[in-house]
Amino acid sequence: MLLVLAWMAAALAACEPSTPSDGCRADLLPGDLVITEVFADYKAAAGTTGVDTGKEWFEIYNARGQPIDLAGLTITSSRPDGSRPNRHAMRAAVIAAGQYFTLGSAPPGMVPAYVDYGYGSDLGELSNTGGGKLALSCGGQEIDSASYGDITEGHARELTGAQRPDYTINDDPASWCQANDAEFETGNFGTPGAASDCRPIASGQCSDGGAMRRAVAPGPGDLVITEVMPSPTRVADSAGEWLEVRVMTDVDLNGVGVGRIGGTPDAITAASCVHVRAGSYVVFARSADPAQNGGIPAAAIAGTFHFNLIGGAPASPGDVAIVAGATVVDAVTWTRSTAGAALQLDPARIDPSANDSESNFCDATQPYGPAGPAPDRGTPGTANAPCPLLPAPGMCDDGTRVRAIVRPVVGQLVISEILANPANVAGATDATREWFEVANTGDAFDLNELVVGRIGAAGAPVASARCLTVAPHGFAVFARSADPGLDGMLPHVDATFRFGLVDTSGDIEIASGATVLDAVRWTSVTPGVASQLDPRHLTPADNDDDASFCPATAAYGDQTNLGTPGAANRPCP
Structure with missing residues (x-):
């Protein structure tokens, strides 16, 4: 009886959330472990409901050249900016030199065959929409960290297999690519426990129907910012902010980024060519999920971003720029906005110079998103309504x-x-x-x-x-x-x-x-x-x-x- 109780207590302890450790059993240095793959959005079989619980995982690599005892290593999962962190302190587990090691969200003792270690529910759900960040640390010393962008359902994000994993290489978004070839479960792609089988697309290139070609980058004025939503009211700013651009000539959006003027942009890193045609409207949003972003049409969203369009209340000024490499394609500034209403450029003023004048913008009046009281107003992905004409000054x-x-x-x-x-x-x-x-x-x-x-x-x-x-x-x-x-x-x-x-x-x-x-x-x-x-x-x-x-x-x-x-x-x- 005592033996049974002791076994039950040990099992319960293994399932309880662990707390961050003050240090690792091994004397680790930055770069000894490298984060090499993230799988954050499981695709369920047809006819079943997809849940990520117990199905998420990520992979690390031992770059030290000798076995490492992972006991005490703290794993932190968060949003890309470090917010909403969850942590797990690892139990004893050994990773051999040069080995890939997979850690999953299944409880210990219930992990699938391709997972080497289960951390249970300690890290919550790995962020997929809008990306996330993983970090490994011993006490106060970071061993490695890696940020990843939007995750495609059923596809892991992998560090390039073109060279030996290195903790400086995984800091570069261009060194990551989407797993598309190896299935580890039906409809789910990745290489848990093995080297990556994908190679990132070369800079300036994209895949068009399986054939590589040069991406057609936009120049100044090829994309014109026509609408910005700095202050949604139905959802939080962190999910519901967005901006719209009018495409003036046929271009590819690969490598195109959006950001605050002078800041670091969030760029589209898709391997496939993101081709847009003249006359169309595309949206960059904080979230690609219509259920989270207030009902922006999913088909209109070309990319996501993670910065705030304004620094505070709607009365705060804001700005945003579209860039292609070092080239500023277009930028707008505004002094204030109205809660729940996008700022719309008058359709007769769609020009990269005309949108420099705040007087050519007006508050949107057309509601979008789910029906209900007090909807947000704007026309994401479609043409704007004309702004009211004002009489001459003084009239x-x-x-x-x-x-x-x-x-x-x-x-x-x-x-x-x-x-x-x-x-x-x-x-x-x-x-x-x-x-x-x-x-x-x-x-x-x-x-x-x-x-x-x-x-x-x-x-x-x-x-x-x-x-x-x-x-x-x-x-x-x-x-x-x-x-x-x-x-x-x-x-x-x-x-x-x-x-x-x-x-x-x-x-x-x-x-x-x-x-x-x-x-x-x-x-x-x-x-x-x-x-x-x-x-x-x-x-x-x-x-x-x-x-x-x-x-x-x-x-x-x-x-x-x-x-x-x-x-x-x-x-x-």
């Missing part, structure tokens, strides 16, 4: 005629109410539910071309072909979103803004040209409660004093926040 359309904009004078526009920290329901964020109100103390004026922003910062003009008129002694609401499904069901939105209203030490400034009409500052806010200016102090001077404001008490819209957007405030106690 607007009042519905009957195009006329001169009526500008407010100093003292006429007063910031009268602010909700800087809205209470958010599930799925909502401050980026769509913040707002502020202005009051008109005199005759009617227009909001058009007023510049709204933070004090001392470059603001954004209110752009609209339609005259945005504020009635005499009326109110206007500026909001982060004009969509009732996103903004908390505001009764009415007159104009939108793109910067964030911070919770502490915040401020707003509204100007007409070089003239500041009004500005307010605050030190703190109450969540879910607007700060209202006492109607007895409705002047640009009085709203500089915190004592002129008090908390709102009336609920509006979806009843999650208090305030009177677009209506008169109650007197403060």
Whole structure:
């Protein structure tokens, strides 16, 4: 009985997740072990459901020249940028000199014949969409690491077999290729435990129907960036960002990369020629999986990337470039974007010079992806809708005629109410539910071309072909979103803004040209409660004093926040 209990305890211990070790039993140096192959997406037989659990594996090579005891070696699996790491500390196992050794996700004692060691569930699922990274370390010393790009279902990524495995060679994406010849299981290709049987395609070459040819690289202007989605709302930015390009002449995308201007691009490394024809649209996305990326048509996606299009909120500026080797094919920059809406280039301005001007872009209005409330808007992979034509500067359309904009004078526009920290329901964020109100103390004026922003910062003009008129002694609401499904069901939105209203030490400034009409500052806010200016102090001077404001008490819209957007405030106690 004691023997049985001891055996059961040992078996359970072998199945439990292991913790990283402080060091290895062997005295290893960088390069003694080399990561040579990764299989991260198992292809199930026809008629069955494919699951990767227990079917993933990767391979290492002993380059030291003598046997190595792997006990204590720490394996780390993560995203390419090192995020979301999972670790496993190896049990005793010996890899002979010059041997390939396969480690798999099956539990110990249940590994298939082609796997030498099972690490169980410790590493989670190896990342496939968007690629991943594997690292081997002893204590704080890295022995080897290797990053890999998108994985094709049923195909391993292999380090070139053209030369002896080396830990510097596997740092070069061009030294990796897709296993296509040797089947280790039906429909699944790779060489677990053996040297790679593939040879990477030579730089500048691609396989066209099995025959090698020179890849036709794009030159400047052969690809034009026509649409960018920096701030999706239905899925996370890390899965839902994308950009679209219009193909101006027949080219191959092999070796073409996308990246931030001046940064390291993510390049297409496919062996087969990725040929695109003039007049077509292709998409580069954070994820190639429509279930993860918000519903981008899979057929439109030519490649993936792993960087962020912007550095923060939608109000943040962004940029992206398409490169072919050292050649910049096209690049665009923008100062701000709208949450949930792609920035679209007007189809009459598809030109590598015209897209340098942000004024030739507008917010997309057509929804894409699964049906449901508050969809993201854009046309990934298809032509853009024309942008609204704006009247000449200083003019607007009042519905009957195009006329001169009526500008407010100093003292006429007063910031009268602010909700800087809205209470958010599930799925909502401050980026769509913040707002502020202005009051008109005199005759009617227009909001058009007023510049709204933070004090001392470059603001954004209110752009609209339609005259945005504020009635005499009326109110206007500026909001982060004009969509009732996103903004908390505001009764009415007159104009939108793109910067964030911070919770502490915040401020707003509204100007007409070089003239500041009004500005307010605050030190703190109450969540879910607007700060209202006492109607007895409705002047640009009085709203500089915190004592002129008090908390709102009336609920509006979806009843999650208090305030009177677009209506008169109650007197403060």
